[in-house]
Amino acid sequence: MSSSLPNFGVAQPGTIAEAVAACVSHPGSRFMAGGTDLLVNMRRGIVSPDFLINLSGIDELTAIAADAQGMTIGAGVTIASLARNAAAVTQYHALAQAAAAIAGPGHRNMATVGGNLCLDTRCVYYNQSEWWRSANAYCLKSRGDTCHVAPQGQRCHAAYAGDLAPALLVLGAEIAIAGPKGRRRIPLSELYVEDGKAHLTLADGELIVAVHLPPGAPASAYSKIRVRGAIDFPLAGVAVALSASDNAIVSLRVALTGTNSWPFLLAGTDPFVGQLIDDKLLHAIDRLVQKQVQPMRTTLASANYRRVAVAALARRLIANLGGTAAA
């Protein structure tokens, strides 16, 4: 049993500027944070960069702090430390819950926030060994020319299945990005586009430095469906941030993952402001979720199950948070 990976070089930058410079001078290189997504995909020959830029030696990326201005979470903060961070647990509950539900405990010790946000999209025809994919003539996402999920179409429908993104979306997160042209800050929602083959808007050489959350977060929660109670990616996941007064909605945000090629905020929730959290409202939310999610046959569980189950999760989270917020 020897080297499970093809040859590649590794750079160990100590600063963000060095990491960006290394990326610019090695076209085709990839950033590696925890490596818990990238190295798995490399072992399966899904991606084969010949140069990796290891971000784990950059101190600036591991800063995490909360104050009156909100919370800043470095892209290199591990999922395990985020899950037990006091500010996340007490103020940004959906985020702590999402972190605790990622993969297994060993992965969480290595996996990072930045790597989670930039996770590759997933599909049952893609996350397979080299021989499996070659026997199936590969697919549109990589090296093939047909999509086995939607053979008529020209687009890859692989699902984005990161757990943190929906929680961060409902909490109003922005991300700080560094790249060859300097730094910029964008709402997290602008990091993604709905394209299974290219779901990130980062330019060449750009990396995520940190995530910023505004202060005064409303009550929030995250929940996912997965095949097993641990390890597994979400078949679908929902985050909700809700503030309510006298059982009526003051503000409501819902975001979804696992169902589409991008994580996204549910559109059309504004008209619910002022309405009572009752069966009628929950039914309307269920309808809205089912309308906007687009699960495809990218997982072993059926698309329809994911659609119905994710809507039920959204309903349940809102009912529970409504109870808490009203109390």
Added chain:
Amino acid sequence: MHKHSPPSTKRLLKLKLNGRWREDAVSEQELLVDYLRDVTHLTGTKIGCDGGECGACTVLVDGEAVPSCITLAVRCEGRNVETIEALATQGRLSRLQSAFHEKLGTQCGFCTPGMIMAAEALLRSNPTPTDGEIRTALSGNLCRCTGYVKIIESVKAAAGVTS
């Protein structure tokens, strides 16, 4: 199978392995599990899947349980790596190892090194865990033999927590 790769470059890796500092020339693409098994010949750490799925390869890096099959060896520069071989002293099983032996927490034994290292990390930070805490700590380790009940009993026995 893979596209043309550049020639492998080696680098000197210095780390503390099971209590002793050592230096080895390792390829940059070497996985920690391959380094442990092929270079240092510590074959107690097992490989049970094609990457990141099963926990059989779990070792401790700076006291934290991690899957060594998706960790590059060069990332462990200057760090403290512990494998299952670190636990027995002078041929005597550690308390946790004995507990797995006595409580039948091991059957075929393939998952055992990973299970024990994950449990070792737990007991160091939380010497008297609850059932739920044990289950969570071991939730990334798959076992195809025991049905897990005996494994949880073994960890409880080692911790001296009564059932």
